[in-house]
Amino acid sequence: MSNKALIPEAKRGLANFKNEVAGELGVPFSDYNGDLTSKQCGSVGGEMVKRMVEEYESHLK
Template sequence: MARSNRKIVPESRQMINQMKYEIAAEFGLPVATGTGLAGSADTEFAGELGAYGSGGSGAEWKYMTSRENGSVGGEITKRLVAEAQKQLLL
């Protein structure tokens, strides 16, 4: 079975990307923000982020382990599922 990375809701890309960097900061992972180096105002925790990469290139993620990257992806999934469940209960 072929996998597809096609976004069902393309407009969600910005929100997911911001969530990725916020979660990385909460976990104390050293990555630059998606639009620049640490200190950018794009995310709430940007000041806590390290400056491994050159921001926006995605290169900063290659310095992290698979476990660290996976923990960010897993946390995004948990938060999105929790939000969907909350919306269903309303």
């Protein structure tokens, strides 16, 4: 399996989305996140998935 991204623009878009969600949740994301707790990182990832699912479901109706 190749490490080449199928849609290179998606990487930047997801990074922007992650930073937006982290900012809203008050999680201080940066280039180095090794000092964050699992709970902090998980809250950002969980919220991202929640929003992506909501967006997808809104298009099904």
